Amino acid sequence: MTLTALTVLGVRLEAAWFGPPPDQAATLVLLHEGLGCVALWKAFPQRLAELTGCGVLAYSRAGYGASDPVTLPRPLSYMHEEAREILPRVLDAANVQRAVLVGHSDGASIALINAATVVDPRVRGLVLIAPHVFTEPMGLDSIRGAREAYQSGALRERLARYHRHVDVAFRGWNEAWLDPDFAAWNLRGFIPGIHCPSLLLQGRQDQYGTHKQLDAIEAGCSGPCQVVWLDHCGHSPHREQPEVTLETIRHFVADLALKGAPPS
Template sequence: MTLESLAVKGTRLEAAWFGPPPDQAATLVLLHEGLGCVALWKAFPQHLAELTGCGVLAYSRAGYGASDPVTLPRPLSYMHEEAREILPRVLDAANVQRAVLVGHSDGASIALINAATVVDPRVRGLVLIAPHVFTEPIGLDSIRGAREAYQSGPLRERLARYHRHVDVAFRGWNEAWLDPDFATWNLRGFIPGIHCPSLLLQGRQDQYGTHKQLDAIEADCSGPCRVVWLDHCGHSPHREQPEATLETIRHFVTDLGLTGFPPT
């Protein structure tokens, strides 16, 4: 692992690189969840690089991990802005030449918006892990539960180990999702704009979204789409079912012809 700092639009973003550099192999770009950061991917990026032979770039969005903070409240369009304004510049700053966007939760929604609106020729595929395309009562209930755990439980202390500006990280995500105006947030109109191959992964016991999220993407996307459901798995397949998640992604990247290993 190589720790880096990327400068994007005057903001310093924490980043880490695993595996070969972008001029030697395709890059799997990890886009974290609403409370994630580089460190919370744990061993997943290293294992992904070893299994695929690709480079893996993980970065913490502004307000998360060791990245610079943001001003609160976040706009309710924060995922749109990340997808269209920040992510292309992250790829530029890291010299990424061929990419697969691997997003989890909010990060998957960001990847979806990017693929549908930016249409970056560097992006060859999407891995969407527990993506959100609209709000559901089950997800909002879980987000309210997270607020209770943060205010009166152990969640703040746990997150403070990973986020330099922990209140910014938590409130920026939680308060946006629980804003009454966010109830109408919906990405379904973007889905037909996805033409690159997509892999959709979700746990059957996901506490933040139902099968309707993946059903909507599969029904409306314009490119090839594969859906994988994982049993005995909640919202974080890469942590709860790491071997199955890694192997599924490996097959997807291999089918795209992007593995970093020489042909046998």
Template sequence: MPLRDGRIDAGGFLDVAGARLEYRWIAPAAAGRPALVFLHEGLGCVALWKDFPDRVAAATGCGALVYSRAGYGRSSPVPVPRPLRYMHDEGLEVLPALLDQLDLRNVVLVGHSDGASIALIHAGNDRAGRLSGAVVMAPHVFCEDVSVASIARAANAYRDGDLRAKLQRLHGDNVDCAFWGWNRAWLDKDFRAWTIEEHLPGIRVPLLVIQGTGDEYGTPAQVEAIRAQTGGPVEVLMLDRCGHSPHRDQPEATLAAVMHFIAGRS
């Protein structure tokens, strides 16, 4: 069982919303600190975060939950094609069920790319009042031409290059499910109308938005939409010499910003 006497096991699998989800739990070093929940990118999983959650947890004293969504890593597979509202489903159904099951409160979500969008959807519908903030790195709130073009190039690299072999080391038997579930959704012609902007006004908790000036999957228009439409306070950090993954491209600057943000959430 993942939860024993109010304590979460260090890792294993959780049965949530009909799926078996791989997870890691980093226990808090100090009482009364927020619980950090890491939400990975569209091709991510527990392993792809590497040591970033450990570094954030060590620097803040917080506990940290890192998990692979269904179809990724060692979690249960999912049917492909995915529904075009798959991020809505994660933010509105799966994530609330996961937080309920582990009885996590005073939560700070830390999301990257698709995971950042899921964090925003959930934050805009946090009826249980669990959240005290969210860090969103390279978030998408609507579909842009640059996103579609980069994702189309990824499909070519997966079919003709070494991308599949690299991803298979992370996802194992889930590799095709993980890649095509993400890629085909974003390249579907109907996905051009995809947006999560309707959820932004419902966000009342503080946000930290981090984006690289060289992000190949999104423009600063994403950040400006969040700043203009969100119902709570928004801090923005734009990082030079940084692409789509601030925590990998600019790890020290990203860690410092996250530490400062979490310090205000106690």
């Protein structure tokens, strides 16, 4: 692992690189969940690099990990802005030439928006782990539960080990999702814009979303789509079922056309 930092639009973003550099292999770009960061991927990036032979780039979005903070409240369009304005510049700053976007939860939604709207020829595929494309009552209930755990101090104490600006990290995510106007948040209109191959993974016991999330993506996307459901697994397949998740991604990446220049 090589720790580094990327500067995007004047903001310093914590980053880490695993495996070969971008001029030697394709890059799997990890996009973390709503409370994630580089460190919270744990051993997953290193294992992913070893199994696929690809480079793996993990970075903490602004407000998370050791990245610069953001001003609260976050706009309710924060995932759209990350996908359209920040992510392409992250790929530029890291000199990524051929990419597979590997997103979890909020990060998966960001990957989806990017693939559907930016149409970047560097992006050859998507791995969407527990993606959100609309809100569901049970998911919002879980987010309210997270707020209670944070206010009690237990969750805040755990997150403070990973986030330099822990209140910014938590409130930026939690308060956006629990804003009454966020109930109308919906990405269904973007899904037909996805033309690259996609791998969708979700645990059957996901506490933040039902099968309707993956069903909507599978039914609507324009490119090849593979759906994998994991038994005895909640919202974080890469932590709860790491071996199955890694092997599934390995097979998916091996089947992609990741060599050579981007198609014109």
